Amino acid sequence: MELFKRYVDVVLLQRKNGELIPMYVCWDNGRRYKIDKILNRQRRASPAGGCGMRYTCLISGNRRNLYLEKDRWFIESMRP
Amino acid sequence: MGKRIIFHIDINHCYAQIEEMKHPQLRDVPMAVGGHEEKRHGIILAKNDLAKRGGVKTGESLREARSACPDLLIIPPAYDDYIYYTEQVKNIYREYSDTVESFGLDEAWVDYTDSQHLFGDPVVTARNIQERVLREIGLTVSVGVSWNKVFAKLGSDMKKPSGLTVITEENYRDIVWPLPVGDLLYVGPATQRKLHERALYTIGDLANYPEYYLRKNMGAAGTMIHAFANGLDPSPVALNSFRAPVKSVGNAMTMIHDTESAEEVRPVYFMLCESVASRLKDEGAEGNVVTVTMRSSDLNWYMHQKKLDAYTDVSSEILHSAMELVEKNYDFSMPLRAVGVTVSGLRGCRGGRQLSIFADEQAHDRSRLMDTAMDDIRSKYGFYTVRRACTAVDPALTGFNAKGDHTIHPIGYFQGRKMIL
Numbered sequence: 001m002e003l004f005k006r007y008v009d010v011v012l013l014q015r016k017n018g019e020l021i022p023m024y025v026c027w028d029n030g031r032r033y034k035i036d037k038i039l040n041r042q043r044r045a046s047p048a049g050g051c052g053m054r055y056t057c058l059i060s061g062n063r064r065n066l067y068l069e070k071d072r073w074f075i076e077s078m079r080p
Numbered sequence: 081m082g083k084r085i086i087f088h089i090d091i092n093h094c095y096a097q098i099e100e101m102k103h104p105q106l107r108d109v110p111m112a113v114g115g116h117e118e119k120r121h122g123i124i125l126a127k128n129d130l131a132k133r134g135g136v137k138t139g140e141s142l143r144e145a146r147s148a149c150p151d152l153l154i155i156p157p158a159y160d161d162y163i164y165y166t167e168q169v170k171n172i173y174r175e176y177s178d179t180v181e182s183f184g185l186d187e188a189w190v191d192y193t194d195s196q197h198l199f200g201d202p203v204v205t206a207r208n209i210q211e212r213v214l215r216e217i218g219l220t221v222s223v224g225v226s227w228n229k230v231f232a233k234l235g236s237d238m239k240k241p242s243g244l245t246v247i248t249e250e251n252y253r254d255i256v257w258p259l260p261v262g263d264l265l266y267v268g269p270a271t272q273r274k275l276h277e278r279a280l281y282t283i284g285d286l287a288n289y290p291e292y293y294l295r296k297n298m299g300a301a302g303t304m305i306h307a308f309a310n311g312l313d314p315s316p317v318a319l320n321s322f323r324a325p326v327k328s329v330g331n332a333m334t335m336i337h338d339t340e341s342a343e344e345v346r347p348v349y350f351m352l353c354e355s356v357a358s359r360l361k362d363e364g365a366e367g368n369v370v371t372v373t374m375r376s377s378d379l380n381w382y383m384h385q386k387k388l389d390a391y392t393d394v395s396s397e398i399l400h401s402a403m404e405l406v407e408k409n410y411d412f413s414m415p416l417r418a419v420g421v422t423v424s425g426l427r428g429c430r431g432g433r434q435l436s437i438f439a440d441e442q443a444h445d446r447s448r449l450m451d452t453a454m455d456d457i458r459s460k461y462g463f464y465t466v467r468r469a470c471t472a473v474d475p476a477l478t479g480f481n482a483k484g485d486h487t488i489h490p491i492g493y494f495q496g497r498k499m500i501l
Contacts, residue, residue, distance in 0.1 A: 043217075044215060045101060051168075
């Protein structure tokens with residue numbers, strides 16, 4: 001299945017120890033999706049292009065890969 | 081000294097591959113990274129496999145590349161990204177050794193000798209590094225493993241992409257010696273021609289040729305390449321923190337349009353001298369030799385230099401000498417296409433300065449203060465917030481930031497060290 005790279009706004013929590021935890025993904029249509037759980041966090045290259053720290057997230061029961069690329073975030077989207 | 085284990089790791093056509101990683105759809109079309117055509121820095125810096133098959137060569141002009149491969153897609157370089165991603169790749173190497181020496185952006189030597197008992201077999205580690213770079217950064221790298229830097233580099237060039245070549249003291253005669261002599265580090269076209277005149281066509285020919293004759297004809301360089309061909313290169317991989325002392329500071333650029341008089345080219349020189357002066361101050365150095373280079377529109381190079389009475393790191397003084405050289409030595413019968421200025425004969429600033437009876441020392445101090453003030457303003461508010469009035473005459477011609485835009489430095493193999501034999 002082809003994946004598309006989409007930059008998104010992200011609401012973050014930064015912990016005292018410096019750790020970054022994404023809390024919500026904000027879509028362009030104004031909807032906000034809560035990240036229920038972060039399953040793992042690894043450096044990876046994305047098949048949709050780009051690379052960075054990959055957060056595998058559980059968002060309303062779906063697994064989605066969210067990447068921190070340099071200084072911004074993108075998500076591997078099913079739709080362009 | 082026990083046998084060393086050295087990796088040379090090379091990111092395969094680096095700039096093009098980083099663009100492909102960022103935009104995977106570029107893998108399906110012939111693509112090359114090249115200079116801005118409208119700004120006339122027009123050469124191919126890197127190409128992908130499809131472009132290579134189409135006959136595109138690195139270093140040729142964009143026009144030549146297009147005539148070889150009409151549907152070539154040319155992308156302007158994004159140096160910030162290349163620096164960022166190659167640094168990420170090198171951070172992976174640094175997890176395996178504290179001695180990682182960069183050779184340009186895309187290549188590095190890693191001394192694995194002392195890490196061996198931590199990570200085990202070198203070949204397995206080399207494969208691990210390849211897999212990790214591909215998985216984490218999305219780039220393929222070629223690795224050469226050997227006991228010296230020169231053969232390690234040859235090894236990484238042999239198989240691409242994702243090649244892994246091991247050159248040992250047992251097999252180097254079979255692997256390295258049949259290669260053409262031009263593949264060896266430091267054998268450029270001129271040296272290659274000299275060697276061919278002696279019927280030395282392969283590295284093996286060179287290795288078995290008596291060193292005495294090479295030294296007689298080519299001097300120390302002859303001894304050096306003879307040693308390289310025999311795998312006798314004891315030069316160490318530099319530590320991470322090693323930084324070669326600076327010998328000269330220069331900037332050059334191709335102008336957005338040709339210039340036809342000294343008056344017209346002066347603002348361009350002013351911008352270049354400002355950048356050189358600012359970089360000298362960053363290094364804490366001052367120099368007393370000014371060199372100007374000029375390239376005319378028929379692509380001839382001219383180079384002139386002059387020794388100053390006193391050491392300087394002040395832009396207006398460098399400009400004064402540079403313009404003197406230009407006016408004295410070039411008549412503008414052909415318009416100029418590219419210009420450059422370099423300051424050498426460097427020494428560290430010692431805070432004090434030998435005063436001269438004849439020179440206007442107060443003017444020197446004033447100009448230096450002005451330079452520092454401009455640098456401060458620029459570092460705080462951005463480069464274009466303050467500029468000399470003369471550069472406002474032709475903003476297109478002088479609309480560049482020589483210091484900030486110029487970030488890739490060519491690197492010599494020895495980086496200021498001496499060869500020990």
